[in-house]
Amino acid sequence: MDTIISITSAFTSVALAAAVIVGFVFVNATALGYIERKLCGRFQRRIGPMEVGWHGILQMPVDGIKLIAKQLIVPSHVAGPLFYVAPVLAFAPAALPFLVMPFAPRIQVLAMEAGLVFVLAVISFNTFAVFLAGWSSNNNYSMIGALRAVAQNISYEIPILLSLLTVVFLTGSFNLSRIVQVQESLWFVLRHPGAILAFLVFFIAAIAETNRAPFDLPEAESELTAGFHTEYSGIAFGMFMIAEYTYLFVNCCLATAVFFGGWWGPTLPFGQYSSCIWFFIKAYTLVFIVIWCRWTFPRVRFDQLMNLSWKYLIPIALGNLLLTALCTKL
């Protein structure tokens, strides 16, 4: 009897967590879409969406309904089931990193020992979905976009890993909540010069990894129509968009947890739960910076993209890692 109760209670908590996380993914993507459009407008001295709801606040939900209601146009030349699987593959794993994200001391679904590795593994899964989308679309633009995505992700995974390893060397743990706990007195980015450099490398590489401007070559509109998602319409396209915004937020959460002290901030009542506010403030500030960069810098050329990773980020991250390792040993 006891086992049945414990199994059902475990099941309920898992189901609850899944519902909350999936709900959060949708709300987050909608909110980020609105914020991005509004900010983009202001960066270009426009006013952005204004028509639907107060200051256009309902624009994104309405757009979402439009996408869902729209007909899914499937070109006759696409590669059957793979074409349908790709958007689901992009969208479905996007929620997984939130399972191990330590939002507050008590708000973490799974305190996994290898949490950091898990997040990185899930993030790189997106490349697979993008490649599948480009391949199955059977279209030159999509294919080139997909190939670019793969090349880009391979080159930028390395600096991401190297820069995160710097912090792992400092803490000696892959467990995200442990990494946050260590930063109680001071955030890593303030404490250690190596961590500042690691953060910069991580931040640039993370923008490239999520395929956002100035590194949005897989979907470069001016050259490739829409790149890997050229053939997708309706909600299939929407799924790619939700995935993009979710991965963007996941990367910012990761940076918050690893470099910016996660939930640490001035003490709040019910700090075990409410300190997640600090986490979200930090994460959304980073999201703002990413959006700011997107609307400031023009898209890089492909050779520049490769140069940036192989000539600058990787050597810098590697040198930084070696120096930090030396410092911690001495």
Added chain:
Amino acid sequence: MKRYIIELVQGGASLLAGLGVTLRALVAQPVTVPYPRKKLPMQPGFRGHPMLVRNPATGAFTCIACGTCMQRCPSRCIDITAARTESGTKYPARFQLDFTRCSLCGICVEVCPVSGLAFSRSFAMPHRTREACKYDLVTRGEEGT
């Protein structure tokens, strides 16, 4: 190695300068307005379709139907039917402007001996048919557009 570091520093500085530019744009007032609800003042140099000018004292058109504009229009889009008042002065009974062909070159406005033509300020002139784009400036002028 030296070049590498110089490139890195200069590149970083230019990136920061770029971020500064957009940040200033972010906090500045937007320059666009939500069009149908709010409108910006029209620029003084704007060229709408040519229209007939009225004498502010009498309220009548100053045009004397001399036909100079009709002759000089490079697109041949003006067609005037002249008439005479009882006192013998000529006036345009019909002044047709085929706006589908008008290039807004302004020659008609310049050559008029009595400054009888000017550019209007109207820009939103959607029409469903080609015929609707042929304006009779006499009646149009009376409508005040």
